[in-house]
Structure formats: C-alpha cells, structure tokens
Amino acid sequence: MENPIPKIMKTPIIAMYHDDEHKNLTVEVELPDVENENITLMMHENSFYLKAFSNNVEYLGSFFMDGPVDPEKAIAKNNKGMLTIKVPYKEGFLCARNIPIE
Incomplete structure (x- = not known):
C-alpha cells in the first residue's frame, strides 16, 4: 500500500485592482494545476473565501x-x-481619496 503524499497548504498569490472608471474590481488568483471542479469560491459584499486543490497543494x-x-x-x-x-462595486469607488506621494 502506497503512502499518500501529504498536501501542502498555501495561501494563494492574489492581485486586486479596479478599472479606470472605478466601477469594477478584478481579482486574479494564482492556482497552478487546479481544475475548475476543485475550486470553491464564496463571495460577500466585502470579502471572499477561496478553497482549491491540486494533487499536492491545497490553497485556502x-x-x-x-x-x-x-x-x-x-x-x-x-x-x-x-x-x-x-x-462590480455597489456604489463605485466613491470613498477612496488620492494621497499625494512626497
């Protein structure tokens, strides 16, 4: 009987950015070798939860x-x-303030 290889748990690498009109948010999540059926994505209005796995890695x-x-x-x-x-943002990106860099 083979010993199963333990899965490595990782936090995925993500990038979030809005469009030029500040109306939509794009989130990119790196999930190497993960198939669609192995992804659980739950989204709320201010957060999201992600669980995904490949053969050796579980992203959470x-x-x-x-x-x-x-x-x-x-x-x-x-x-x-x-x-x-x-x-899309619910009300656009209205509450943001541009901060000048000195």
Missing part, C-alpha cells in the same frame, strides 16, 4: 476587498491556473 484563504461589491454579478473564470474574478 479569506480576503477583504477595498469596497462593497455586488456578489450576485460576479463572474469567475479559470484559465490554466489563473482564476480571474470580475465584480
């Missing part, structure tokens, strides 16, 4: 977003291990 994390979004309108696509989530 909860992440806050920079403003309230409309999770009912979220779209998620996995393209060769890059999960891209696009979701």
